[in-house]
Amino acid sequence: MNIKPLIANLDVFTNNPFLNTETHTYSYADLKKEVLRQLNYLKENEVAQHSTVFIQGDFSLSSIALFLALYQNDNVIALNTAANEQEMANKIAVAQAQYLIDTETAQIIRYPMSTQENPLMESLKACGHAGLILFSSGTTSEPKAMLHDLSRLVESYQHKRPRRLSIFLFLLFDHIGGINTLLNILSIGGTATIARIKSPDVVASLIEKYRITVLPTSPTFLNLMLISNVFIHYDLGALRMITYGTEPMPESLLVTLRAYLPHVKFLQTFGTSETGIMNTDSLSSDSLFMRFQEGDTEYRIVDGELWLRSGTQIMGYLNYSMDNFTKDGWFKTGDLVEINADGYLKILGRSKEIINVGGEKVYPAEVESVLMQHPQVKDCKAYGEQNGLTGQFVAAEVVLDADYGETSNDVLRAIRQFCREHMDNYKVPIRLKIVEAIRYSSRYKKLLIAS
Structure with missing residues (x-):
């Protein structure tokens, strides 16, 4: 078996702690053992290469190992953390999933193969690459299903220098931000921490317990932490960076957070399910202005709206038109921005809001x-x-x-x-x-x- 670089990295970091839970710490060696077990599980259940597998559940040692095993097996992975049965049914149908694996129960369900495969899926399989399907919300209607070339996405995280960072794996497994955090951790040999209940007190207690240095989260959750007074009740002195995104940060909230955490660097992040997460720099920890780092990302501003084009953007929607993309590959984000004289951008809000x-x-x-x-x-x-x-x-x-x-x-x-x-x-x-x-x-x- 030709071991892919991301899996081979597990041997490089074998003695490093990989995952902290509320009760256990697992090493990269533990993760490698679980990946091999999951590969054997796929073989025993005759899960074919390049088939589409729907993973139900959030981050855990077993779900991360299953994700890596499916990536090694060149499967197309559809992710879902929502428990709503109708939403699950909608997503399974859109993805044309052939298998569902519940990571809580290890139960596997098989579905009949579709008689007509989506052309995007055919194109992905022709390349021999693994795939990733992310969904928009689909509680009451058909969700948008976005197909990524997972092999290409993983490649964009390679060649990073090892760093012993301790990072809270806060964003969800089926969110582009959660996948970004996971791939960053795996590529540098860092340590992840997860919590079953993401309350301010639980998160703060784990930051204190495991001396976590990086917290990726949202302005809404940071304000909930303020309301709960966790910055007073817990020792968060190990924190060195908080990255925030998914929604605009109220400027006064940033000012208050900085007063409580003056030693912490605050970094505005930006990304979409369609384009992946961009590498950004903030003008300062006190500023809402940011810029994109040089690399695979291009941007332009058209009538105040941010357009992006990246090397990690989706192959396309499985069930939607590409109206949000121009013919030459620019994605219209729907985010309105302000730009300063030095080229830094400030996200003002969604055009629909x-x-x-x-x-x-x-x-x-x-x-x-x-x-x-x-x-x-x-x-x-x-x-x-x-x-x-x-x-x-x-x-x-x-x-x-x-x-x-x-x-x-x-x-x-x-x-x-x-x-x-x-x-x-x-x-x-x-x-x-x-x-x-x-x-x-x-x-x-x-x-x-x-x-």
């Missing part, structure tokens, strides 16, 4: 940044509501400090007045709603609120 007040654009993140400066606001979500005169007006949900000690109407009036003093009138929320908590997805990203 922009609030249009009488022709004036309002970005939810800038409203949230002001709201979160108010001493009685712990969390918030700004969004647009329909209005017959102006098209839309700004509304917001707010989570208040439990000890605000005034009637809710008095507090809301004070918050509105605070907003008027800190931003233009058309950006001030007309409607404020007090809620117990802001709704967010399993990826710790604020959920859209329907207008």
